[in-house]
Amino acid sequence: MEPNNNNNNNNIDEDIELEIKKKANIDRMLGDIELEEKKKNEENYHMDVTFDDDDGDQDIDLKVRNHEFSFVNQFSALFKKSIAYQKRQYKTNILQALVPVLMISIMSLVQLATPPILYPDNQHPISFPPPFIFPPTLNLTVPYLVSPTINLAELGSCCQNNSGLLGLFTTSYQTSKDPQYPALGLIPTESFQFQRYPSQKVLDYSSYHQGATIGNFDFLMSYIFNKLNVKPGLSAETDIALLSNNTVSSSSIISPIHNAIYKKLTGDINSTLITGVRPFPNFATEEKKDMIQPQENFWYLFMLSFCMVIFVSNVVYEKENRLRESMKMAGLRMRVYWLVTYMFNFSLYLVIVFVAIAFAYILKFKFFTETSFSVYFVLFILFGMTQISFSFFISVFFSSVYTSTVVSFIYIIFTALSSNLLNNAFIENPDTNLATFVITALVPHVAFHRAVSYISLAYVDNMPGLTWDRIFEHHQMPSLYGLLFGEFLLFTLLHQYMEMVIPSSYGVRHHPLFFLQKSFWHFKIYGTSPTTVNQINNNQNNQNMNNNSDNNLTSVLDMLPPDIVDENRYTYSNECSASVRIMNLSKTFKVMNRTIQAVDNLTLSVEKGQCFGLLGPNGSGKTTTLCVLSGLYSPTKGSAIIDGHNIIDSLGKAQQSLGVCAQDDVLWGEMSGREHLLFYGRMKNLNGQALIKIVNRSLEEVMLTDAQHKAVREYSGGMKRRLMLAISLIGTPSVVLLDEPTAGVDIYSRRIVWNVINSYKSKCAIILTTHNMEEAEVLCDRVCIIDNGQMKCIGRNGDLKIRYGAGHTLSVSTEHDTDINEFLYRTIPDVKLIHQISLTKSYAVPRSSGLKLSALFNTILNNKDNYGITDWGICQSGLEEVLLQATSTDTNNHINVNNNSHNIIHHDTNNNSNEIAMNTIVDHQHA
Numbered sequence: 015m016e017p018n019n020n021n022n023n024n025n026i027d028e029d030i031e032l033e034i035k036k037k038a039n040i041d042r043m044l045g046d047i048e049l050e051e052k053k054k055n056e057e058n059y060h061m062d063v064t065f066d067d068d069d070g071d072q073d074i075d076l077k078v079r080n081h082e083f084s085f086v087n088q089f090s091a092l093f094k095k096s097i098a099y100q101k102r103q104y105k106t107n108i109l110q111a112l113v114p115v116l117m118i119s120i121m122s123l124v125q126l127a128t129p130p131i132l133y134p135d136n137q138h139p140i141s142f143p144p145p146f147i148f149p150p151t152l153n154l155t156v157p158y159l160v161s162p163t164i165n166l167a168e169l170g171s172c173c174q175n176n177s178g179l180l181g182l183f184t185t186s187y188q189t190s191k192d193p194q195y196p197a198l199g200l201i202p203t204e205s206f207q208f209q210r211y212p213s214q215k216v217l218d219y220s221s222y223h224q225g226a227t228i229g230n231f232d233f234l235m236s237y238i239f240n241k242l243n244v245k246p247g248l249s250a251e252t253d254i255a256l257l258s259n260n261t262v263s264s265s266s267i268i269s270p271i272h273n274a275i276y277k278k279l280t281g282d283i284n285s286t287l288i289t290g291v292r293p294f295p296n297f298a299t300e301e302k303k304d305m306i307q308p309q310e311n312f313w314y315l316f317m318l319s320f321c322m323v324i325f326v327s328n329v330v331y332e333k334e335n336r337l338r339e340s341m342k343m344a345g346l347r348m349r350v351y352w353l354v355t356y357m358f359n360f361s362l363y364l365v366i367v368f369v370a371i372a373f374a375y376i377l378k379f380k381f382f383t384e385t386s387f388s389v390y391f392v393l394f395i396l397f398g399m400t401q402i403s404f405s406f407f408i409s410v411f412f413s414s415v416y417t418s419t420v421v422s423f424i425y426i427i428f429t430a431l432s433s434n435l436l437n438n439a440f441i442e443n444p445d446t447n448l449a450t451f452v453i454t455a456l457v458p459h460v461a462f463h464r465a466v467s468y469i470s471l472a473y474v475d476n477m478p479g480l481t482w483d484r485i486f487e488h489h490q491m492p493s494l495y496g497l498l499f500g501e502f503l504l505f506t507l508l509h510q511y512m513e514m515v516i517p518s519s520y521g522v523r524h525h526p527l528f529f530l531q532k533s534f535w536h537f538k539i540y541g542t543s544p545t546t547v548n549q550i551n552n553n554q555n556n557q558n559m560n561n562n563s564d565n566n567l568t569s570v571l572d573m574l575p576p577d578i579v580d581e582n583r584y585t586y587s588n589e590c591s592a593s594v595r596i597m598n599l600s601k602t603f604k605v606m607n608r609t610i611q612a613v614d615n616l617t618l619s620v621e622k623g624q625c626f627g628l629l630g631p632n633g634s635g636k637t638t639t640l641c642v643l644s645g646l647y648s649p650t651k652g653s654a655i656i657d658g659h660n661i662i663d664s665l666g667k668a669q670q671s672l673g674v675c676a677q678d679d680v681l682w683g684e685m686s687g688r689e690h691l692l693f694y695g696r697m698k699n700l701n702g703q704a705l706i707k708i709v710n711r712s713l714e715e716v717m718l719t720d721a722q723h724k725a726v727r728e729y730s731g732g733m734k735r736r737l738m739l740a741i742s743l744i745g746t747p748s749v750v751l752l753d754e755p756t757a758g759v760d761i762y763s764r765r766i767v768w769n770v771i772n773s774y775k776s777k778c779a780i781i782l783t784t785h786n787m788e789e790a791e792v793l794c795d796r797v798c799i800i801d802n803g804q805m806k807c808i809g810r811n812g813d814l815k816i817r818y819g820a821g822h823t824l825s826v827s828t829e830h831d832t833d834i835n836e837f838l839y840r841t842i843p844d845v846k847l848i849h850q851i852s853l854t855k856s857y858a859v860p861r862s863s864g865l866k867l868s869a870l871f872n873t874i875l876n877n878k879d880n881y882g883i884t885d886w887g888i889c890q891s892g893l894e895e896v897l898l899q900a901t902s903t904d905t906n907n908h909i910n911v912n913n914n915s916h917n918i919i920h921h922d923t924n925n926n927s928n929e930i931a932m933n934t935i936v937d938h939q940h941a
């Protein structure tokens with residue numbers, strides 16, 4: 015009976031193996047048929063895509079666009095998106111527009127609290143006499159007044175005669191009996207008739223002509239004695255008019271002079287006079303103090319500079335959240351991005367300027383009412399332009415909104431408060447060295463402060479404000495306009511340069527001297543830029559798999575597993591019509607002194623109508639591969655062709671064919687799901703009714719119709735992932751890159767995502783990365799497993815399971831916690847406990863164990879009561895097992911690429927699965 019039993023068991027095993035083989039062959043055949051169908055579908059799809067309109071409207075003929083770059087189209091898409099975004103940001107924008115109102119209100123309050131200033135205008139006499147002002151005391155004593163020609167005793171008589179004495183004090187006639195004390199000489203001039211109010215002639219020569227000279231004497235100040243009545247021992251009474259040209263602190267030296275005269279006349283050296291000063295009687299007008307004095311101009315800086323925080327933080331926000339990269343991947347050209355961002359910032363700035371001007375006019379600020387409108391308006395515009403390009407420039411150095419906001423605030427407060435100081439210390443000071451001068455002059459806020467100061471200085475003392483015809487009288491003004499415009503150009507250039515060369519996490523970075531490289535002037539991005547497969551082959555002759563390869567390459571091929579060799583040959587072959595061809599792609603990162611090989615010589619192709627799974631453990635290089643394909647990173651070596659466009663020299667065109675669902679949710683929190691889809695739809699050249707239809711359909715597909723108008727920050731994680739998926743699929747791009755589209759989502763969302771991906775599979779080539787093996791099984795037609803950036807195996811799911819899979823998984827549940835391990839180890843060689851949940855244990859049954867399923871059935875049935883086995887089952891291992899095997903570092907690993915190719919396939923060379931694997935390779939080669 016026994017042999018019979020064995021025979022039966024063998025037959026059952028053969029049947030099972032046969033079934034597996036058949037299934038694998040059927041799978042493969044089905045796969046091929048599917049592929050054919052997909053190709054046909056794809057051809058049809060490329061002709062016309064027609065969507066039925068549920069409402070019975072006319073069908074909308076949506077020709078699948080040839081996504082050529084169109085400046086107007088991208089501009090319009092981004093412009094509309096920015097309008098939507100700014101609308102959502104309306105609170106911040108209103109607050110910004112109110113900043114000048116706040117600043118001018120503060121200025122007005124300060125102005126109200128400041129006493130008015132009196133300006134002479136020959137029309138309105140001021141009240142006379144004005145109150146005394148007691149000057150600060152100087153630590154200066156004039157022991158005696160000395161005059162070479164005049165007898166001081168005459169002082170009294172000249173006054174008594176009602177005649178005046180015009181004295182000139184000059185340093186050139188300084189004499190002193192005691193060299194410790196500086197003395198002022200009293201210089202006599204013509205005597206004249208004393209007048210209570212001096213004639214215009216006197217005023218002209220004494221009070222208001224600063225630095226004037228009378229005769230040979232430098233004019234400093236003059237005394238006019240009206241009355242001098244000094245009685246020894248009694249009080250003294252004087253009435254002295256002082257005409258001063260303000261070149262000396264006149265009021266402070268009056269007191270010592272008075273004391274000297276008094277002591278001389280009275281002979282009492284201990285007596286002291288306290289002297290007060292009051293303005294010379296004059297015609298004047300009483301005016302409110304204008305706030306805009308050089309030292310007070312910081313208010314204008316505050317008023318027009320706080321928006322800079324918004325300029326910087328908006329740019330950094332889009333950088334930090336990778337929104338800029340996401341737009342780039344959607345094909346957006348950076349020149350469009352910067353232009354539109356610039357325009358929106360400038361519009362906000364203009365609003366601020368007009369609010370400021372209107373409000374200042376209402377409050378009659380002299381800066382605005384006295385100066386010609388165009389003079390300060392042009393200045394404000396130039397400052398705005400410079401400020402925005404400066405903001406873009408400094409944004410290059412930040413990758414966090416928080417830091418950039420704090421630093422911008424500090425910068426604004428510092429420059430506003432210190433501009434006057436910096437101007438005086440470094441710009442006006444002739445001793446400043448050139449470097450300091452240039453650096454200080456180049457700070458836009460310092461230059462603006464200087465210009466504002468010149469404008470306000472023009473109208474002080476009731477002078478007329480600045481107009482264009484008088485602009486050259488203030489020789490600094492034209493150069494300041496020029497300086498601000500020059501700064502605008504300089505910072506624009508510097509910003510563009512920095513964007514290209516400053517290292518950041520993403521993007522294609524240029525060499526600092528890229529402009530010296532020939533390739534730059536030939537409009538190529540970086541290094542060699544092969545455009546065809548042949549060129550790529552030639553360029554990489556040393557490393558690549560090439561159909562025309564020489565002996566070296568053949569020996570390289572010998573080192574690789576057959577599935578990888580096959581993939582290489584197919585990818586490089588002329589028959590390859592795949593939408594994605596990745597050719598010896600490598601990417602290394604340099605971190606400090608370490609080099610990280612994230613992707614290592616990856617070669618594969620993905621056909622249209624195929625969902626290709628890129629699987630591997632954390633850090634294996636999946637995301638990096640997708641980032642290189644989407645243009646976020648430049649490849650270190652190799653290249654890829656996407657929809658016929660090489661990512662090295664036609665990245666823009668390649669990106670037009672791409673839809674990307676990044677690993678993170680790259681979305682504007684303030685914008686709604688619908689607004690996102692509209693924007694990305696427009697980026698794919700969709701517009702009008704077609705756009706609306708497609709957006710509505712996308713929303714329906716990912717079940718976000720009800721939440722379409724909600725701001726994305728209110729979405730759940732699953733909703734965001736679904737939106738990301740919808741964005742990547744909008745416009746049905748030829749190639750879709752999905753980086754873990756279901757990471758962290760619930761089962762409900764996952765099913766939705768799966769359905770959508772499945773429905774799009776026939777229309778595009780999809781590359782999907784996932785850690786969910788069930789997902790890979792459900793969605794992927796072919797998978798590739800990579801580890802440490804290297805491809806470990808590639809093929810259809812079923813084939814891989816057969817070729818590399820570990821056989822079966824056995825699950826056993828027991829009544830009690832009985833030790834069945836021993837029993838199973840005896841029954842099945844090489845069985846391994848994978849995990850245990852409560853009383854259920856799962857074991858990996860490797861194919862190498864030579865397990866006869868029928869024998870296992872019998873053994874378990876016979877022993878189930880002994881071990882309290884209540885339930886048990888066996889199934890074929892899934893992709894998970896393949897992944898574990900493929901990425902195992904075990905030296906016996908049969909798919910270790912460093913091993914000889916004989917070890918690549920299962921070590922049992924007689925195993926039928928080998929045939930299947932080889933067949934598959936051949937099949938694929940002809941696929």
Ligand SMILES: Nc1ncnc2c1ncn2[C@@H]1O[C@H](COP(=O)(O)OP(=O)(O)OP(=O)(O)O)[C@@H](O)[C@H]1O
Binds near residue numbers: 604605611612633634
């Ligand atoms: N910008 C970078 N700078 C330096 N190293 C990087 C950078 N991006 C990725 N790497 C490194 O490259 C390797 C591959 O990373 P990658 O993100 O591509 O892996 P992955 O397979 O996508 O991982 P996961 O499944 O966790 O997303 C890792 O070692 C990672 O540390």
